[in-house]
Structure formats: C-alpha cells, structure tokens
Amino acid sequence: MTSKTTTPRKHAHPAFPGPGHNHVACLSQTLDRAKSAFETRGLRLTDLRLRVFTEIAASHHAMGAYDIIERLGAKGTRLAPVSVYRAIEALTAAGVVHRLESANAYFACHAAHASQRQHIVLSCRTCRTIAEVAAEAVFDAIEDIASVHGFKADTRIVEISGLCAHCVEKASQ
C-alpha cells in the first residue's frame, strides 16, 4: 500500500483533514450540529448568525472578524463590525465557534464534541489548519497541578502551534 493510494481513511473526520477532504459533506454535518446546538440550548440560529457561521465553517482555519466582514461583503452584504462580533458572541455561546486566543481569530467546531469532553487546539503554522483533539490526560494534569496550588480552575486554554502530519510529511520530502 503506497502513500499515493486513495484507500479510504479510517475516520470520517480525522483531526487534520487532508487538503482534499470532502468539505461539502463536512460542512453540511457541521451546520447540522450547529442547528441542534442552538436548538437544545433554546437559542436562535438567526439568518445573520447562520451566514457568519457558514463563513467561519467554510474552512478548517481560524478567521479574523474582519475577514468575515470582507467575505460576506463580497457576497453582497456589507456588515458592520459590531454585527459580526455579536454573531460570533452568539455562536461562541452556543459552543459551535471557538476563539483562537493566540491569534485573535475564530474557528468553527467541526467535531462532535460529545458531552463535556475537553479538547486542546492544534494549529498548523504551515497550512493554518486547526484541529481540536480530545486530551483528557492534559486536563487531568492541569487539575492536578492547579489543586496542588489551591487554584480553582474555571476556563482552560490549551493552544499548540506546530506542524500537522500532512505538513511534516511534505517538509521531509
């Protein structure tokens, strides 16, 4: 089995989707999850929020608020910054968008994020792709060290920058 075969992947949603992954299907599922996330929380996924979310979820990259404005502007709707920020706030509250703190940018949650399992963010500095991966051991270790110091943790930000598997492979060729 060579590296160039089109053998089906084991996972429908690998942490780092390759450049050629079927993003149409991926996006469709992500939108569905967003809809239920709003529904189950009793929140409204309005047209504005849906349009903003669709832009963010159009890729697996983090996107600045003003990027979103420009992209939606190119499609005919010039939004004020505050409108986009409010949409982002609602999407974040619903848990379908996260903020990449180290980049002042926003990315869609493409994973099922079942229940409350916590994820860390892996961000490839070459292809800019972002993946969230479950990492309970990391959060367990954080709780341990926090409790050693009598610290009561509230929000936990873990953002790792580096090279994703695809870019590591390319770099070694």
Add this chain to the structure above:
Amino acid sequence: MTSKTTTPRKHAHPAFPGPGHNHVACLSQTLDRAKSAFETRGLRLTDLRLRVFTEIAASHHAMGAYDIIERLGAKGTRLAPVSVYRAIEALTAAGVVHRLESANAYFACHAAHASQRQHIVLSCRTCRTIAEVAAEAVFDAIEDIASVHGFKADTRIVEISGLCAHCVEKASQ
C-alpha cells in the same frame, strides 16, 4: 493558629504571593534575573527596556501595553506605543516577560524558570494575580496527544483562569 497570624511562609516565592508579600525584595530579584538573562544571551538591557520591564514587574498582574505607556507617562516620559512594543518584544525575546494571550497583555516572569522546564499560567479572575507554575505532566500529556496525531509541536500555550487560593478562601468566608 488562626488565619490572621503572620506566620512565615514555607516558600520565599509561592506561586501566588499574598497581597502582603514583600514585593520590594521580589522585584529586586526579578530585576537581577532579568539582567543576567540579557547578559547570558548577549542582549542589551537598555534604559528604555529597563523602565518598561520595571513597570511590568511592579506587580504580579498582566498589563496592557497602553497601561505601561500611561504609567510611564505619569512619571514624566511619554512614550510612543511603538517604543513600548519594541521594548516588550526585546523583553519577551529575553524570556523575562510573557504575553497573556487570552488578555492581550504582558506580565513579568517572577520565577527562576530554571533551565527549560515549562510552565503553565494560572490567572486569578478576582485579584488578577498571575502565577507560572511548573507542570511537566501537562506538557508530557500534550506531547503524547500531539504525537498520536502526528503533530510536531512548536509553541505551547496553557492559560488557566479561575480563583487563586487566597481568593477561594476569601470567597468562602
């Protein structure tokens, strides 16, 4: 032993210094460490950098770049933003100042940070105090999960917000 005694602490530099800790001594040591950090790296701790660092290290809080400008301005030197940002850049490169990514702010490294042991940031949302604590288990877990995904980690940001031991105690009174 009541909670109001002035019993000496076990550590000269606890992760979260109490409100009444001897910051004069603390600052003095922090400045010394900064001087050697610049020296060993062959970098210059200029007057501007020293003044900026002294402001940042005046507390265990994170400070915005414009806060620094205002504080130094109150002391007679009105600096342009870019000057402060350049100083911060140099101080960061020397490893004596870190950026709190989730707050776009900067804080002094008050710990010895011996060798290359990695630290996570604990940030109290009540008293705003920041502590860096060694947490090798956290970084080990991060390496594990990264390698599972074929990810080659480069920079690692771990920022935990919550309540420090002092504020937990106050809140429970």
Add this chain to the structure above:
DNA sequence: AACCGATACGTTATAATATAACAATACCTA
C-alpha cells in the same frame, strides 16, 4: 580618536481588533 556597521530609538501615520450607546425591527406569547 575616527570610522563604520549594527542595533536601538524617535516620530508620524495607520492598520487591525473590539465595544459603547442608542434607535429600529423582528419574534414570541399572552
């Protein structure tokens, strides 16, 4: 000492990110 290249700093302008304040509209639901 005089020179020279590199580093640091000053000055001005502007980019990039984010929120405040208040008016208008849309949406529930009684």
Add this chain to the structure above:
DNA sequence: TAGGTATTGTTATATTATAACGTATCGGTT
C-alpha cells in the same frame, strides 16, 4: 394585537499593534 424581549442596524469610538523612515547610540576595528 399588544407588549415585552431579543436581535439587528447605525454611528461613533476605544483598544491593540505595526509600518515606514529618519536619527542617535553602541561597540568593535582601523
């Protein structure tokens, strides 16, 4: 359909950060 709440529009402004370019200073070399 009336009235309250949530959402969006509109305008202005706050906050964070960098670009571009000139001047000064430092440190090593002749």
